[in-house]
Amino acid sequence: MKRRSFLLAAASGLAVVANGEHVFAKALAQSPLPGLPGSQGRCLVLINLYGGNDGLNCVVPHGDDRYYQLRPGLAIDRGSVLTIDKDVGLNPGMRSLKALYDKGEVAIVQGVGYPNPDHSHFRSTEIWQTASPESYQHTGWLGRYFDESELARDNLFKGVAVSKVLPEVLVSEHTDIPAVPGINQYSMIADGNTVARDAFSRQARDRRLPFASPYLAHVMEIESDAQSSSEELPHLIAGYKSRATYPSTGLGRSLALAAQIVGSNLGTKVIYVEHGSFDTHVSQKNTQNQLLTQFSNAIGAFYDDLAAHGDDRRVLTMTFSEFGRRVEENGSRGTDHGEASPLFLIGGGVRGGLYGALPDLTATNMGNVRYSVDFRSVYATVLERWLGRPSAQVLGGAFKQLPVLA
Amino acid sequence: MAAQTKTDVGGIVRPAGPLDRSNALAPYGGVLGEREAAHLLRRAGFGGTPAEIGRVVGTTAAQAVAALLALPATTSIAPLPEFVAAGHPQRRAVILELQLWWLNRMLTASPLQEKMTLYFHGHFTSRATPRFPWTTYDQNALFRQYALGNLRELTRQVSKGAAMLIYLNGAANVVAHPNENYARELMELFTLGVDNYTEQDVRESARAWTGWQVDRRDNLVSFNPALHDGGRKQFLGQTGDFDGDDIVNIIFEQPQCARFFAAGLLNWFVYNDPEPVLVDSVAALLRKHDFELSPVVGTILRSNVFYSARAYRALIKSPVEFAIGTYKTLGLSELDPSVLAALQQMGQRLFFPPTVAGWPGGQNWLTSGTMIARQNFLTRLLNSQTLSSSSWLRGLPVAPSTAAKQLSQNLLQSDVSPASLVEFESYLGGKGSAALASLSVENYDQRVRGAVYLAMATPAFQLN
Numbered sequence: 001m002k003r004r005s006f007l008l009a010a011a012s013g014l015a016v017v018a019n020g021e022h023v024f025a026k027a028l029a030q031s032p033l034p035g036l037p038g039s040q041g042r043c044l045v046l047i048n049l050y051g052g053n054d055g056l057n058c059v060v061p062h063g064d065d066r067y068y069q070l071r072p073g074l075a076i077d078r079g080s081v082l083t084i085d086k087d088v089g090l091n092p093g094m095r096s097l098k099a100l101y102d103k104g105e106v107a108i109v110q111g112v113g114y115p116n117p118d119h120s121h122f123r124s125t126e127i128w129q130t131a132s133p134e135s136y137q138h139t140g141w142l143g144r145y146f147d148e149s150e151l152a153r154d155n156l157f158k159g160v161a162v163s164k165v166l167p168e169v170l171v172s173e174h175t176d177i178p179a180v181p182g183i184n185q186y187s188m189i190a191d192g193n194t195v196a197r198d199a200f201s202r203q204a205r206d207r208r209l210p211f212a213s214p215y216l217a218h219v220m221e222i223e224s225d226a227q228s229s230s231e232e233l234p235h236l237i238a239g240y241k242s243r244a245t246y247p248s249t250g251l252g253r254s255l256a257l258a259a260q261i262v263g264s265n266l267g268t269k270v271i272y273v274e275h276g277s278f279d280t281h282v283s284q285k286n287t288q289n290q291l292l293t294q295f296s297n298a299i300g301a302f303y304d305d306l307a308a309h310g311d312d313r314r315v316l317t318m319t320f321s322e323f324g325r326r327v328e329e330n331g332s333r334g335t336d337h338g339e340a341s342p343l344f345l346i347g348g349g350v351r352g353g354l355y356g357a358l359p360d361l362t363a364t365n366m367g368n369v370r371y372s373v374d375f376r377s378v379y380a381t382v383l384e385r386w387l388g389r390p391s392a393q394v395l396g397g398a399f400k401q402l403p404v405l406a
Numbered sequence: 407m408a409a410q411t412k413t414d415v416g417g418i419v420r421p422a423g424p425l426d427r428s429n430a431l432a433p434y435g436g437v438l439g440e441r442e443a444a445h446l447l448r449r450a451g452f453g454g455t456p457a458e459i460g461r462v463v464g465t466t467a468a469q470a471v472a473a474l475l476a477l478p479a480t481t482s483i484a485p486l487p488e489f490v491a492a493g494h495p496q497r498r499a500v501i502l503e504l505q506l507w508w509l510n511r512m513l514t515a516s517p518l519q520e521k522m523t524l525y526f527h528g529h530f531t532s533r534a535t536p537r538f539p540w541t542t543y544d545q546n547a548l549f550r551q552y553a554l555g556n557l558r559e560l561t562r563q564v565s566k567g568a569a570m571l572i573y574l575n576g577a578a579n580v581v582a583h584p585n586e587n588y589a590r591e592l593m594e595l596f597t598l599g600v601d602n603y604t605e606q607d608v609r610e611s612a613r614a615w616t617g618w619q620v621d622r623r624d625n626l627v628s629f630n631p632a633l634h635d636g637g638r639k640q641f642l643g644q645t646g647d648f649d650g651d652d653i654v655n656i657i658f659e660q661p662q663c664a665r666f667f668a669a670g671l672l673n674w675f676v677y678n679d680p681e682p683v684l685v686d687s688v689a690a691l692l693r694k695h696d697f698e699l700s701p702v703v704g705t706i707l708r709s710n711v712f713y714s715a716r717a718y719r720a721l722i723k724s725p726v727e728f729a730i731g732t733y734k735t736l737g738l739s740e741l742d743p744s745v746l747a748a749l750q751q752m753g754q755r756l757f758f759p760p761t762v763a764g765w766p767g768g769q770n771w772l773t774s775g776t777m778i779a780r781q782n783f784l785t786r787l788l789n790s791q792t793l794s795s796s797s798w799l800r801g802l803p804v805a806p807s808t809a810a811k812q813l814s815q816n817l818l819q820s821d822v823s824p825a826s827l828v829e830f831e832s833y834l835g836g837k838g839s840a841a842l843a844s845l846s847v848e849n850y851d852q853r854v855r856g857a858v859y860l861a862m863a864t865p866a867f868q869l870n
Contacts, residue, residue, distance in 0.1 A: 122533060126760075126761060136761050136762065136763055138760075138761065138763070138766045138770070156774070161775075164750070164751060165750065165751065165753065165775070166753075166773055166775055166776070168760065171770075173417070176772075176773050176774050177773065177774075178773070178774040178775050179773070179774075179775035180775070186775075186778065187778070188778055188781050188782060188785070189781075189782050189785040189786065190781060190782075190784075190785045190859055190863075193856065195833065195842055195856075196833065196856050196859060196860060199829040199832070199833050199860055200860060200863050202825060202829060203822075203823065203825045203826040203829045203860065203864065205825065206823035206824060206825030206826065207823065208823045208824055208825075209821060209822070209823050209865065209866065210820070210821055210822075211715070211718055211719050211821050211866070212421070212422065212715065212716075212718075213421070213718075213719045213720055213865075213869050214419040214420060214421045214422065214677070214678070214720055215419060215720070215721070215722050215768070215769065215868075215869060216719075216865055216869070218419075218722075218769050218772065219722070219772065219865045219868045219869065220865055222772040222773065222774065222777050223777060223863075223865065223868075225774045225777070226774040226775075226777035226778050226781070229774050230774070230778055
């Protein structure tokens with residue numbers, strides 16, 4: 001049976017009979033992706049807060065006088081911090097996130113970084129996405145997760161990047177992950193011309209070509225993937241009705257699509273979205289507060305929507321940013337590239353609370369927050385305890401797990 | 407692309423079947439037919455119109471390659487990018503101007519000169535700093551100047567260029583605080599490959615490279631002896647108070663260096679993952695010609711292995727080859743600026759390689775997303791006004807069956823399946839489909855555009 005009709009049948013819940021078998025039932029029995037019991041049906045949503053999110057004005061160390069001394073023009077007033085405890089609180093724009101935190105559904109891991117930090121956006125982004133600070137890798141850590149688990153090559157939507165370009169984190173050796181900037185952009189324009197589209201499909205099936213090429217099979221496979229996935233996706237997710245009002249921001253639209261994909265049960269294990277830019281060298285306060293407010297509001301709507309569909313416990317959201325920023329503000333009411341910063345794990349499956357060490361602003365690394373948690377520890381935790389897969393091969397070594405998941 | 411010479415990169419596939427070792431690099435004897443001519447123009451450049459291919463058909467490989475090897479002087483490049491002509495810029499948008507300027511050169515200037523410039527861009531990678539586009543232009547001009555020049559001299563020059571000194575931290579490499587970044591990549595990615603040197607060699611090379619400074623604003627590179635480590639170094643088995651030039655000389659004395667570049671050239675021009683015996687033959691040629699590229703590239707482009715069935719359409723087009731090749735094939739002489747956004751969606755932004763190892767190439771170019779971007783680029787171009795300037799599309803025969811064959815031949819050297827030919831003809835003629843009226847003067851233009859899309863959507867058009 002062709003993958004296309006199978007997927008359509010699966011989405012609509014129809015039992016398709018082929019060769020006397022209920023193909024849908026059979027396919028469902030095969031479709032649980034490998035992983036420990038309980039990991040089926042789970043999805044990881046990864047949010048890239050690109051540009052270098054200033055951790056200290058995001059998770060604010062309001063109990064530390066040194067923070068106020070070093071940032072006379074930039075520190076968040078004690079009065080406006082959304083207090084978590086005597087030491088830290090959240091940026092005032094993040095009310096929705098604070099509400100989730102108070103429900104025990106947000107883990108804040110402080111001081112996340114890696115050895116010998118690189119201050120280049122480009123290289124540090126690459127390090128976080130490939131999980132390889134020491135050497136250059138052309139596959140991402142989640143790409144290698146797909147390779148290692150041999151996740152159903154046949155599932156066109158096992159991973160989805162809600163972005164224009166496939167991010168390095170989802171680049172894999174053996175599978176093809178679609179980058180879908182928005183449902184309208186993920187389509188072949190020529191498909192509007194149904195005659196041309198059908199002719200394209202028919203000719204694509206004829207393999208009698210007068211030349212051989214080592215890449216011919218690959219080209220034909222990707223052409224067919226591209227056409228069927230772009231045709232199928234709108235149908236597959238059409239049945240989903242959002243039950244939350246998303247903010248009309250880029251991240252709001254991205255997470256609305258993510259909820260739609262999760263709720264349509266396509267077997268999607270990873271969804272990547274991005275938000276930024278947090279590269280606040282100049283006049284940081286307004287820019288970052290606004291970005292964090294947008295982030296928090298979109299997350300609030302996302303989890304409202306997921307909860308209304310009963311999906312909130314099977315979606316783990318994790319943020320990352322290529323680096324935090326310098327502790328001391330610069331001369332332009334901004335901050336320069338730094339090192340460790342906090343990240344968030346959000347969802348019904350999270351054991352909420354604070355993890356990692358409170359940043360020590362007196363013992364910096366040339367003015368930057370030192371890392372207390374290697375980001376690969378967080379990745380190992382997510383791989384092993386959320387996605388249910390061994391992590392050592394993917395991460396190139398064993399990393400200590402954190403007790404952040406319930 | 408540098409990375410293709412490394413065996414640990416995935417998605418790089420050698421053609422099936424054995425290499426004919428006896429005469430692989432010997433000159434191809436016959437005259438060039440249509441397929442051979444188009445193959446040569448695609449590999450040594452970015453393809454050609456039916457007329458350009460036709461001019462090569464019937465000549466010998468020696469004649470055709472001699473014409474390609476005759477590069478124009480780079481002292482009189484015209485037009486220069488606007489910002490270069492105007493003086494030192496500080497605007498960010500300039501890098502987009504530079505991208506478009508270079509792409510237009512690929513479309514219109516000496517094809518092999520720009521093809522080699524593109525090769526070096528992927529080999530000696532340096533990511534642009536948008537605030538200092540001048541450094542990027544200078545490196546691009548250096549690659550063009552040495553397009554078929556001496557590899558050793560190019561390696562020396564590129565090491566001391568502002569773009570590289572900034573990108574791989576050479577400018578931060580001073581005697582008090584050596585920075586090993588460039589010293590390592592010089593050997594790992596640019597000249598030798600992993601496992602052909604020790605960590606000690608990296609440290610000693612870094613010491614030799616100390617002292618090069620960049621004034622970014624004015625794009626000035628200078629050597630400051632006070633920041634240079636003038637002491638004795640032990641490098642790849644030799645001892646002396648080496649500087650950077652000495653390091654390059656010693657590297658080029660290593661037999662592995664010639665093999666590394668030989669594999670790179672074969673990957674670029676012939677097919678991926680070339681057999682070691684073929685690599686060794688080209689490496690011997692490089693040494694024989696003291697790393698002068700012109701005779702070596704000439705030998706490759708004239709060789710039996712280059713025209714063998716195993717090399718034919720054995721590479722996946724990079725996005726740049728795909729986009730420029732489409733314009734070239736259609737005979738369009740000026741790029742629409744939207745090509746920049748399209749290239750980014752296809753996965754190749756010039757001057758912004760994804761890693762210091764360049765673009766991994768091969769299968770890595772193609773994902774559902776980049777394939778959709780390729781198809782949508784075609785659709786947009788084929789529905790645009792730009793297409794009306796195509797020199798040959800308007801002259802197609804009106805009879806659908808003849809027009810279909812002509813399209814297949816002009817665009818794909820008839821490398822299509824029988825089903826495709828049927829589809830082109832049916833589409834042109836409106837047969838077998840209630841949705842289309844039969845071909846007429848009114849719908850001719852629209853119908854031809856659609857048929858060209860169908861032809862360009864075949865697998866052959868993705869392959870180089």
